[in-house]
């Protein structure tokens with residue numbers, strides 16, 4: 001019997017072979033059912049609580065084995081049936097090929113490449129952010145199942161875009177702490193899934209903290225000591241990380257290269273142990289930026305021996321080193337008494353717990369809830385459509401004289417398409433990208449609506465020389481309309497490449513002005529960039545009828561730009577950062593961290609919250625093909641803040657003009673409920689972002705205004721939508737004093753709701769006054 005092969009088992013065998021060939025299924029990482037001796041160990045028991053399984057596993061390991069797991073390329077532990085693992089993969093806006101954990105090729109040559117984050121954030125649509133995370137994690141799981149990617153992704157980058165020159169500004173959710181925090185929490189939820197403690201993939205919010213300088217004027221991130229006030233930490237730099245951990249429940253935080261107030265962030269127990277793990281209750285692991293432990297030893301000379309550097313990092317709360325430093329030096333740190341073996345258990349518990357939550361110790365990967373995802377689930381039409389939709393939602397219309405946009409479409413019309421980014425492909429996906437499924441360039445997108453004449457005008461975005469100008473000018477003379485597609489790319493702004501100024505590079509400005517002067521039809525300027533550009537010349541030039549910022553719009557960016565130019569999409573994106581004039585930078589070193597302005601020192605302050613000077617375009621600017629008006633349906637004019645028991649003796653008068661500590665207020669459910677009607681008075685359906693800011697009673701440490709709520713709503717032409725929201729008094733109306741303490745200023749707070757101002761009087765209600 002055993003030796004005869006029945007037709008049925010032949011079919012099964014054949015199917016199995018086929019499965020192995022078409023879907024190179026991944027071997028189990030640990031607890032392999034085929035591995036008799038290890039699969040029965042307690043840490044492999046799926047029915048046991050993860051904490052107990054981790055305790056069992058850590059208890060079985062030798063010091064050497066433990067130390068070999070402290071690096072991103074974690075060694076195998078064959079004795080316990082555990083394979084090696086590469087922790088470093090990236091998925092900033094699609095599965096990326098940055099990081100050794102992911103290798104495109106074979107069954108997985110491509111992945112969906114969404115717009116760069118700064119563009120996606122311009123949609124101000126939190127459900128879009130989460131939807132993108134879900135698609136990216138489907139593709140990441142599929143690639144993991146196929147053996148070409150990891151499950152731990154060091155994305156997103158949620159550092160505040162503090163200075164417009166930062167080369168990595170493109171990766172960030174912009175300059176506003178609330179927007180950055182909401183983006184972080186939404187994208188992380190999309191990536192990690194919504195299955196209790198189980199993780200679809202593990203995300204990572206980076207780079208903690210005050211990291212937003214790469215290489216500027218001789219100062220680089222490996223040597224920079226960011227001097228940051230307690231005030232700015234509390235109400236700016238901490239906010240996105242706190243929201244990422246507390247609301248997004250992220251499984252990892254990465255510390256940065258720089259020092260904060262003289263201490264490398266990866267060696268600072270106040271930042272890691274006390275804040276991230278203690279106050280915010282991170283359930284996950286803390287990883288270093290790549291080789292940042294080595295950097296604080298070798299470049300910053302923060303400790304005198306490498307063993308001390310290893311001990312400092314681990315004692316501060318670091319769990320995993322991107323780089324070999326901890327693997328090389330930790331054992332000696334234990335042998336010389338700088339660390340005890342127990343100190344190494346904490347990091348291992350944190351990393352192994354995440355691996356167990358990912359299902360890596362559950363045996364066959366194919367039995368995982370996402371174990372059936374494979375190459376058929378990557379670059380699907382639905383995924384690619386979402387990349388297009390994200391670009392459409394993120395493109396920002398900055399100027400529209402006439403209005404000249406949308407262009408009417410008619411196959412007989414000819415559009416001159418001019419500029420070095422006209423036929424862009426990889427430029428559209430920015431940095432930390434992968435290999436896109438395919439591209440639609442702007443030239444191709446416009447070609448779907450009209451005849452095109454293409455002239456690059458400049459050889460590349462550096463635009464040295466005017467040799468190609470005459471061809472561009474001739475094209476503009478002949479065409480019915482001219483679209484210039486200009487801006488930046490990674491040769492101008494990138495990781496380790498901060499800009500020195502904000503103007504368009506080389507002779508781009510001359511090309512734009514000369515083409516606009518010669519153009520027979522309307523001239524439209526489309527800009528690709530991550531950071532803001534000072535295009536005052538174009539804003540003020542009446543021959544340039546319209547300006548569109550496309551950011552880096554992803555693989556389908558050219559289609560989205562064309563859909564907006566020709567009006568099949570009604571633009572609704574808004575700028576997530578201030579567009580400053582070039583002279584904002586005069587006497588403003590990138591190293592000056594203060595957010596708040598200092599008129600006495602001639603310091604302008606940073607972001608719309610603290611800078612009051614002239615701008616090219618403000619934070620939140622963005623037009624559409626419809627107009628929206630707001631009406632307040634209901635909003636209180638007074639709110640009383642009940643104080644806790646410590647303030648029995650005090651009365652209302654005592655608090656007049658003061659700011660009470662949030663910790664002294666009874667904050668629970670202390671909210672201001674507001675309802676606003678948003679009416680679309682245009683003739684096209686459109687999505688509108690309601691932005692609500694508050695301005696507290698004047699105090700020298702308060703922002704001019706602070707975003708406290710935003711929501712995007714779809715409003716059909718001629719109709720209205722009611723938006724209701726609650727402003728949390730303690731969280732949203734408080735301001736931070738110079739000691740980093742949150743206080744609620746008493747008096748009149750102004751709410752800016754669209755173009756309406758509404759005043760709310762905030763009063764103290766001492767306990768004695770409360771009547772039951």
Ligand SMILES: *[C@@H]1O[C@H](CO)[C@@H](O)[C@H](O)[C@H]1NC(C)=O
Nearest residue numbers: 423424425439441443444454
């Ligand atoms: C535009 O780019 C596409 C994709 O790289 C390429 O196939 C096409 O030839 C380019 N068109 C022109 C006119 O250069």
Ligand SMILES: *[C@@H]1O[C@H](CO)[C@@H](O)[C@H](O)[C@H]1NC(C)=O
Nearest residue numbers: 648649650651652653654655
């Ligand atoms: C409020 O309290 C202050 C100081 O405790 C006291 O001097 C004042 O008389 C009180 N005012 C009223 C109206 O109770």
Ligand SMILES: *[C@@H]1O[C@H](CO)[C@@H](O)[C@H](O)[C@H]1NC(C)=O
Nearest residue numbers: 640652653656763764765769
């Ligand atoms: C508190 O004092 C303000 C004036 O400072 C007054 O307008 C308000 O009615 C008082 N509120 C209560 C609850 O007594």
Ligand SMILES: *[C@@H]1O[C@H](CO)[C@@H](O)[C@H](O)[C@H]1NC(C)=O
Nearest residue numbers: 125127128389687712713714
């Ligand atoms: C937000 O994005 C989602 C996903 O693309 C979309 O379905 C929804 O309509 C968008 N919301 C608005 C108000 O545009």
